[in-house]
Amino acid sequence: MKNIRNFCIIAHIDHGKSTIADRLLEATNTVSQRDLQAQVLDDMELEREKGITIKSHAIQMEYERGGEKYILNLIDTPGHVDFSYEVSRAIASCEGALLIVDATQGIQAQTISNLYLALGHDLEIIPVVNKIDMEAAMVEEVKDQIADLLGCSHEEIIAASGRTGQGVDEILEAIVERVPAPKGDEKAPLQALIFDSVFNPFRGIIAYFRIFNGTLRTGDAVKFINTGHEYDADEIGVLKLKLAPRQEIRAGDVGYIISGIKNSREVKVGDTITHVENPSTEAIAGFEDVKPMVFAGVYPVEADQYEDLRASLEKLQLNDASLTFDPESSLALGFGFRCGFLGLLHMEIIQERLYREFDMDVITTVPNVSYRVTTKKGETVYVHNPSGLPEPTMVDKIEEPYIEAQIITKSDYLGNVIKLCIDKRGSLRNQVFISQDRVEVTFDMPLSEIVFDFYDKLKSISRGYASFDYHQTGYRESRLAKLDILLNGEPVDALSSLIYQDHAYDFGRRMCEKLKELIPRQQFDIAVQAAIGAKIIARETIKAVRKDVTAKCYGGDISRKRKLLEKQKKGKKRMRQIGNVEVPQSAFLAVLKMD
Template sequence: MENIRNFCIIAHIDHGKSTLADRLLEFTGTLNERQMEAQVLDNMDLEKEKGITIKSHAIQMKYKLDGQEYILNLIDTPGHVDFSYEVSRSIAACEGALLIVDASQGIEAQTISNLYLALEHDLEIIPVMNKIDLPHAMPEEVTDEIVELIGCKREDVIRASAKEGKGIEEILQAVVRRIKAPKGDPKAPLQAMIFDSVFNSFRGIEIYMRVVNGTIRKGDKITFVNTGQEYFAEEIGVLKLDKQPRSEISAGNVAYLISGIKVASEVHVGDTITHPDRRGESLKGFEEVKPMVFAGIYPVDTTEFEELRASMEKLKLNDASLVWELETSAALGFGFRCGFLGMLHMEIIQERLEREFNMTVITTVPSVEFKAFLTDGEELSVNAPSEMPDPTRINYLEEPYIKAQIISKSEYIGPIISLCMDKRGVIKNQNYLTTDRVEMSFEMPLSEIVFDFFDKLKSISRGYASLDYQLIGFRESDMVKLDVMLNGEKVDALSAIVHRGKSHEWGRKLCEKLRELIPRQMFDIAIQAAIGQKIVARENLSAIRKNVLAKCYGGDISRKRKLLDKQKKGKKRMRQIGSVEVPQEAFMAILKIE
């Protein structure tokens, strides 16, 4: 155990975590040249295409220093705020962290947020300044920022360039010398914490765990403390680029376990594995994930509901931050109400369902969780517009507020403040990190930042601003339910809960957008937005009509009128029985409202 080091890499998006992981694997000879490719740990197509890390990835390396061989377990983590739950789980399996800061961008919001996560778990922090080879790198200023943030010495900051392979040896030496060896007793009762799992259609569920105490051997009978299920350890081993079986794994190691589990709901991330005859105590798991954005996911073909449920269960194994429950909608049939950590997370889940499980799904308008306090003193959670009680029964509504930390260049302060004010935000603090970089904190409603806040923030600051946010509780707000009606019938999947002050403008823009997206029918369609019984906006979609006058050349006007009246009656009858087909794009129309 003295020679084991467990560490993770944390940083803001695009500061070079995955590239640095590549160089570490190359330097330690874990991979040969044939196996080497860019971002080798990002093994999902989506990660390669978008150039972001979505999942944490664990891999074991061997490194020799002063005649001793050390085993290094590295976990590469995502940098986007939407995948912070992945980061928190990786941190719980480690004793140290490499904090990477881009030499040209400096410290950004997610750097600070991930650093605090690591400090809460008492990890040893090794600061690394990456990308020093860039022409516009500012090594001296960025070193000052890091020293001020962490309180380390200037010489503790390792200068590296993952692209060119500079500073890699210094990083590995620092990992061995500064990070403590894991504590734990190989002879104590077994305690292993599950920090990730993945579904393999041939072998069942593969569990990734960190062995805290005790030793697990191949063929052992094991039990899950929280679910009480018992299994046999069919195969255990360590994670290199592919899995390498071992006969036993003792305390301090990161390992995988395969025991032929086929039911996805029996494995919970954060659960403890122990032996049934010598039971270990349950370890303190991870805090429950708090979803920020809620949306409905429905199968396009209603007969595929059961397949979608199985796909969701398998996906939840691999992404523990996905929360879902059953829901029905008048327009879309049976589906799921899902909780996501943000809009990017929602987009990735939808993509993964389509790619990995061949499920085509409809996603409804995202919303956040509101609390409704009724006149009889009851309190309700409202996750979707369809759950909103009758307005006459509501005493008042509360909506979730967040504290947003925005770090940007000082020249963009004006546009950022006006954007946040437009989203009903209140500025709480403004703090200059350097002469050119400013940190602002705002309190604002979560529902306002759900849709396009991050995109707008990036565009007005030319990509310089970085955002991090955490929930601070619920506050009373004047929110109303905006219904969308097509020919007088409510379409519950298009309803939204909005602030009263913005409801008229919102309704008008939504009707205009739907008019563009809904295809014309053989009859007139009235598109209306309503609050309760009051119509606040209306657009008409005119009918496609056949030219019934084509056969009348010349002749009396009464003949033409007779034909037109006959057509008009037919259209009226058609409108009473006709139903409006709403395309998938229309459900996402709300996202495109400026």
């Protein structure tokens, strides 16, 4: 065990952690030249295109130093704020972490939040400044920032370049020297933490774990503590580039287990594996069911693809534990699912993966958050969908989720960033200068304000320099109203939304104008109205397509024309009573994109 080192890499998006991982795999000859490609651990097509890590990956390397062989287990982590639970489980499986900071960009919000996670688990931190070969690299300044943040000396910070491979040997040396060997007892009852799982169509679910205590052998009967299910370990092994089966795995090792599990709900990231015969009495701390932050309805474009969509979502859930979904139906869109996501990037990725991996075309409704409603009877209801809101007369108070947002930006853009946050109903909590031209601001904000287009706006006003991170802080009472859109007096449930009262009038007016452009004209006038309860706050009229009934009247008295027009008017009125308005798909999509 003294020759095992378990470590992870933490960094902000695009600071080059997948590239450094490639160099480490090359230096230890884990990957042959033939299999080598850029970002070798990002095996999803989507990850390569967007240049981000979506799933955490693990791989074992062998490193020789001073005649001794060391086993290095790298657990790669995603960098985006939406995947922070996965990062926390990966961090819990390690004893050390490489903190990678881009020499051209300096420390960013995500780096800080992941660093605090790592320090909370008492990990040994090895700071690395990456991309030192770039022309814009500010190596000394970034070293100063890291030294301030960690309280370490400049000598402890390794300067490296993922592109040229400079400093990679020093990183490997530092991992062996500074990261402590795992502690644990091979004779104790088995305790292993699941930090990831993937779905294989032939073998079922493959769970990745790190053993803290005990030994696991092929064929052992095991049970998962939090779900209570029992299985046989059909195959266990370690993670090279491919799966490498072993007869036994001991405390301190990272490995995988295949036990023919078919149902995704039985394997949860953060669960503990133990033996059936000699079980461990306690689970490894930190397990929680992932709580989704953003909800949206996902509907198939073709109504008969509902069952296919369910199967696709179930398969996706295996490999992404944080996706949740429940069936729901809508008058306008038919049958679909109400899905919970960790954030907007997560939602976009799920949509993209449904299309690529399962060939499913879907429509997503406006993303919203879950509200806590207290009724006059004192009951508490969680509302994910505006149509689930109790009658206004029954509601005592509505509370919405709040977040603490940390934004790091250059001081030139500070005014714009603060204005953006205040427009989004934020209140400034704190402001700290990290260096002369970089400032960190902390805001309290409602989560519903950032799920729409906050991130895009933040990036554009700061020219891409600002970085953003948030965590939920709880619920607060708020003045919210349910905004309904009525077509011909009939509410369209897919377009209704819960919105802050002061913004409702403006939003309702823009909705009506947008729908007026998008809904095709009918044979009769259509009233498009925005309403809060019984009060109409905005209205547009889509004029009827009219046939010129007076064309055959030439000359003669005006009363003849009037008679024909009156007859037409009656027909239009009757038509309007029985006519129903089809809302085209493009209207739903345009309302989603309303800025």
